[in-house]
Amino acid sequence: MPKEIPCIAIDAMGGDHGPQIVIPGALTAARSKGLSLILVGDEKILSQELKQHKTSGLDIEIVHAPEVAGMSEKPSEVLRKKKDTSIGVAFRLVREGRAQGVVSAGNSGATLACGMFILGRIKGIERPALASILPSEKGPTILIDVGANVDCKPYHLVQFGLMADVLARDVLHIKEPRVGILTIGEEEGKGNKLVKEAVELFRMSSLNFTGNIEGRDVFTGKADIIVCDGFVGNVALKLMEGLATSLTKLLKAEVKKSLLARVGFLLGIRALRRFGRRIDYAEYGGAPLLGLKGIAIVCHGSSSSKAITNAVHMAATFIRNHANEHLVEGLSANKDLSIFAKNALPHL
């Protein structure tokens, strides 16, 4: 079998800082062997930016897209009114087989919408989900879903587990990922209706299900994958960002109280910022949108070039290690559970 070279379509216009940040980040990733790029956006602007960089020997192409999805535009309106945005064209390239993955730091709602409607779901996947890779005391932990689906059924949560399972194995190289469910008590039977029903399904699944995870155990590494609905996951993610920001301010205020403390605190703030950045996806570059016919990495609008580099690497690893094929196998191994896509558990 010839080695496949992953091709990643980059939404080069996306993000708060646009091509000046996105292109150098993507180029750094392309300098690793075995990776090709398609930069999508305004041809003139992209060519101009590309001239600033060394690109000899790199497998790079520009594909023109005349429009941009604004950071605050409604996803539904982007889909309806703007047919040729950089993010939309990037997903069309994957649909046409010219690329296998998309990286975007643009309007994340538009990225989700274009991913679902232009690229489409893997057969059998009910709801694509957004995963966030968080730091824990024992290594990376996947929190899924962090905002793609606000109202979920129990079976959706099991599918989130299956998607995160391939991410953990094929991208994070975790051998037997332990899957937990985010809830309000360690003991079995604790949770809301959604969680209680999902626990029953997880127990019937092929996943290495370890039971309940409380909020206080998200960072202790008690599970490699923590499943929740997208409302809870998004609130949780933003709460962490907010807490890290407020703690930084708190420490800064403390600094003023003591000269001796100043140096130490500055280092402390640096550690906190580092933590904040890890939550902000910089370490892994972005949040993978899973369950699509391809892969999309949703980066923060304020992403650094380094975050873009890491996101491209994550997309390429995902493709190289055939994660979506493994997801199809996972779905197939759990196909008995698919009857719960439409029906509730009879005894609950």
Place this chain on the structure above:
Amino acid sequence: MPKEIPCIAIDAMGGDHGPQIVIPGALTAARSKGLSLILVGDEKILSQELKQHKTSGLDIEIVHAPEVAGMSEKPSEVLRKKKDTSIGVAFRLVREGRAQGVVSAGNSGATLACGMFILGRIKGIERPALASILPSEKGPTILIDVGANVDCKPYHLVQFGLMADVLARDVLHIKEPRVGILTIGEEEGKGNKLVKEAVELFRMSSLNFTGNIEGRDVFTGKADIIVCDGFVGNVALKLMEGLATSLTKLLKAEVKKSLLARVGFLLGIRALRRFGRRIDYAEYGGAPLLGLKGIAIVCHGSSSSKAITNAVHMAATFIRNHANEHLVEGLSANKDLSIFAKNALPHL
């Protein structure tokens, strides 16, 4: 009108450290004028502990309760099998009019259950709720519900807002409390089904409703009251505790890297601990359980004496300022909304 002297029933057996911590904390509160105490628990043990302290001039009584609700006992079993626990007897004293409030650092599930079943709800209150008073950049912020109700209807959230409103006014002395709803985007219309429907009801209510609050704004003081269902609130609260603990460990690890940093970091860790303790209710002593015919303050099992003192003060302030009478007025001012207790909004 003669000035009423609040009487607080103390679950003197509750908490990880029992009477040795609870009693000195309660006595400190009783040394302020205008407050009487009933200590509930094993008479022998309590008398023994009381002898260690100066109590002359204090208005203190002991009421015997032969049983204790263990920290890990199921609330439903405590209610069914143990009729004379210290927490149960404390609530009976309020029901009989001998006390107006309860403070407990014992099994919090049992406290919730005894509060609801022994003391009972204020007429018109559908679901009593647990409030947590969090630190924010601009002062205290109330998060409600943090775990009493895992599956909620939109109307329940509005009632949580009404309960927190009197807490904010009568205990935290906030004049026009701004009420927000915890959700996943700032723009109107963002959220799950529960939140979207609740927003409609909040707009019809008498509350000073300010709209959506994202996780990242919990600590910025954008609202004085943040309403959510008890599942989301409990996950959020425990996530904050976990994050503060993990950040402390992270900073400790950094300390080892530099001698210079050591002193600064130790101060930093102290600041973090202080923050963690504030989340852990120490500043206000505990989480008030609102909506009951009386008031209950649920303290952390690991509460310090200081936390108990503050909890007793909070309970006394709540009673002294007639918060429950104001809650009844609030319910009455919003009685048109009570049709939504049973029915969903017709157009949603």
